[in-house]
Amino acid sequence: MMSKAQKLRAKRKAQLGRPRKAEAERFACGKIKPGWSKRESEKEAMAVALAARKRMHGLETGSAFAGYTLGRLFLDGRITEAQRVAGDDYTAAMTRYYHLTGIPFPSLRAQVIGRVQGHAGETSEARHRQARKAADMMMRLEGVLLKCDEGRQVKTTVFNVCVMDYEGLRMMPEPQLLWLKRGLSALLFDKGLREHGEKDYSFNQE
Template sequence: MAAYSKAQKLKAKRGRPSLPAAEREANGRKSRRKSAVVLRLIETEKEVKSVAVANRVKMGMSIKEADTQEAGSALGRLHLLNPDEITKVQYEAGMRMAKDYARYYALTGIPFPTIKAHDVRGVRGHSNVDRPDCARAAANRIMKIEQALGEVDMSGRPVTSVTKKVCVRDEAEGMHLPHMVQYLKRGLTALAQHYELT
């Protein structure tokens, strides 16, 4: 309804703002028809994506880069913002490491080491593994990754910890410091050789 008089305009501003336009049932509830639900989900996804893209643009990315899949991870953002520092091969090696760790945690029942994945009411770990042969293969893969990172690591394991922090836990704190980027580059180079991507 369009407000024409001054009184109607003031009345429209007062009180609770009107709900966004959505298809509704006769009782006022949002429509539960499948087409209406799908449309609402698509609109919600677009809103969430626009917020994420806007935040990435604030970091210094172009809108085209911010909308890519690579911009969704800490390692991908480092690659997009500093392509001379983190190469495409290093990025791919880091993503393969992340997939190997995710598979290892899923098969062994170990909770993923990030606060985003924790369930307060959930059980920590499983004593019985459904597929022990797959779990053993995943564990062997992780041991080889640890060995490859350990060979280039200095005392105190900074290369391993920084590489896991960025690739596995998807955290980027401190990655503006040059020595942290150098540790990450060394780890990713070792991973690229391990995965035979170079």
């Protein structure tokens, strides 16, 4: 039978160090299997992210589409999958343009302020060609959006949703949503033309 002093020492000893990881995967000798802590950390991080997503956006899903405004509009059923794909392609083209030309990405949420800087004055010929190609694509896509009915509103709405990723636009009114759909449909049509070698067109559908 343990004395009171022995019980106190045992209690203090049990409180030393970190608590035992009861659910850890272990070898027969009791040693925790490699990689378990990393997997648990990833699970904890995912749980925190999903809880925050549910609290902030009302979405209870692990889909990557819930991580940005255009994707959330798709999950809400306000745009089609094809329109989301067109918006993702537009975002990729704009990101490529900003990266290759050295122009800072306009969304503060997508950059580290202390690292914002352009490229050196002298660049390789290959990079110059890539930057020129990216700039040509940016101007083409901008032209596609401006050719739509109410082109300026369409261009601004698509840019603010796809590039600036403004969360408030998830609840945009129907007239503004029509501008977004019109722009995304035009971008989707242009993508089809580029893939089949066409050069120009006139497009003004919803």
